[in-house]
Amino acid sequence: MEFNNFSSEVRVGVIGIKGMGWHNLEAILKVEGVRCTAICDIDDAVLAQRGKQLSEIGVVPKHYKDFNAMLADPEVDVVIIATPDHWHCLQAIAAMEAGKDVYVEKPLANSIVECDALIKAKQASDRIVQVGQWQRSQRHFQDAVAFVHSGKLGKIRTVKAWAYLGWKQRVPEKTDAPVPAGVDYLSWEGPAQRHPFNPNRFHYDFRWYWDYAGGLMTDWGVHLLDYALLGMKASTPKSIMATGGKFAYPEDAGDTPDTLTTVYEFDGFNIIWEHATSISNGPYGREHGIAFIGNKGTLVLDRGGWEVIAENDRMEPVPLQKRQDAGLELHMVNFIDAVRRRAPEIIKAPVEEAAHIAKLSHMGNIAYRTGQKLTWNAKKGRFSEKPANEYLAARYHNGYKFPKT
Structure with missing residues (x-):
């Protein structure tokens, strides 16, 4: 066509x-x-x-x-x-x-x-x-990155990206139930491991189970870490560390952590990811965002706009530049x-750039799941730490085959 x-x-x-x-x-x-x-x-x-x-x-x-x-x-x-x-x-x-x-x-x-x-x-x-x-595709995100690239913030040693989602509460325990009428649940599960139907694993809440997704890291993290990478013109980290768990809701029915801190080490700077459910007061008073912390000032960016907070009198602050369009x-x-x-x-x-940020997010989850500091061998497409390589591929079940490429 x-x-x-x-x-x-x-x-x-x-x-x-x-x-x-x-x-x-x-x-x-x-x-x-x-x-x-x-x-x-x-x-x-x-x-x-x-x-x-x-x-x-x-x-x-x-x-x-x-x-x-x-x-x-x-x-x-x-x-x-x-x-x-x-x-x-x-x-x-x-x-x-x-x-x-x-x-x-x-x-x-x-x-x-x-x-x-x-x-x-x-x-x-x-x-x-x-x-x-x-x-x-949103103008204020592009403008913020252009400001970061201008060098006006001075040397940037730390970038923070976070999602503090106060509206996200505990996934309560629910009993398995009959598949709802009119739902082809076998097709919904597809290549994932079979489980009895449970409302927690269906529709929106699927994202809190490793069988289907990667929690907040691959949900909000993909959006926000993407701009952290763009701002720093960053490629593959030297190392990845992560720690967290179900600190807010130990009895949560999902698999993924409700609290997580991940550190990506690059030459000359770190990118730090943080997420926490049921808390809205994140860094700089924002429930989500990216902060480029430079020697002269810090640029803070979220879906509502961006601003620059000056470091004492080292530069002129920039007032909030509000979102003007629908991304x-x-x-x-x-x-x-x-x-x-x-x-x-x-x-x-x-696809190539989306794959890069998706991989980075998966690396953070793998560091959390292994409890190890990880290093990535780009030539081999594998981690140097053997246990982490168990998480490289999603296991296919139910007769589904990994696509031939």
């Missing part, structure tokens, strides 16, 4: 339409000439709800429960993948192989090895792929523009 001008119609299908899939669809439909022709979900109730909402605005897409059937639909040009993390790799590669352009949610994949597989698949494909790191909508404009022009070079969040 080819799109030769900005007015060419682009037909979009969505896999996973409950949460971010719905928000992504709302954003992409604001781009002129985009039409939704298909939605796919393993939950009949979700399909019915979203179908009704779309019909109210004059959009009547086909409904699918099997994503492979949707990928075979010739009336779908572009696929949005907003399923749980453990499905991203298989579905994104399948979509490329089906000749579809792809918008895939972050994190790019649920393991380091899957990130490498997606890089290879993209390099072998002529498809346009955008990853859902939409802050890369997700701009990200979709960028994606559709690249699709129409067949111009992968203009993509704001390409």
